[in-house]
Amino acid sequence: MDFPKLRSVVLDTPDARGLAEFYRRLLGLEYRPGDEPPPLGEDDEKGRDWLVLVGDGGVRLAFQQQPELKAATWPDSAVPQQLHLDTAVSSVRELERQHERALGLGATLRFDRSDDPEEPLRVYADPAGHPFCIFVES
Numbered sequence: 001m002d003f004p005k006l007r008s009v010v011l012d013t014p015d016a017r018g019l020a021e022f023y024r025r026l027l028g029l030e031y032r033p034g035d036e037p038p039p040l041g042e043d044d045e046k047g048r049d050w051l052v053l054v055g056d057g058g059v060r061l062a063f064q065q066q067p068e069l070k071a072a073t074w075p076d077s078a079v080p081q082q083l084h085l086d087t088a089v090s091s092v093r094e095l096e097r098q099h100e101r102a103l104g105l106g107a108t109l110r111f112d113r114s115d116d117p118e119e120p121l122r123v124y125a126d127p128a129g130h131p132f133c134i135f136v137e138s
Helices: 016-027 092-105
Strands: 009-013 050-054 060-065 085-089 108-113 121-125 131-136
Touching: 009 016, 016 050, 016 060, 016 092, 085 092, 092 108, 092 121, 092 131
Parallel strands: 009 060, 085 131
Antiparallel strands: 050 060, 108 121, 121 131
């Protein structure tokens, strides 16, 4: 029996280029050929519509322009999260390093459980309001 293959995780965003740049820098991904930013001062037609980042093993994270997107307010349920990304690091020390990087790139801390001895983690919102976690993988 054949099954559909998961091709990409797609995030709606009011700023496709801005969010793609956030995740490119946070996760070390690269643009799909042709989706790179244009030279400074040139029109960014693709950045106003759809962009794809790729990573090791064929991981694809795509960004779709959606000007009316309302940012999730998790843990408050006024605007529920409809998706979140889980990312993992190897140690608490690396969790601390990535915390500073995420904030420096424009993430907002939403929940901090970094002192949990079982599974230290933090939950952030990306610049468009999508939640993502960084936790220590055991």
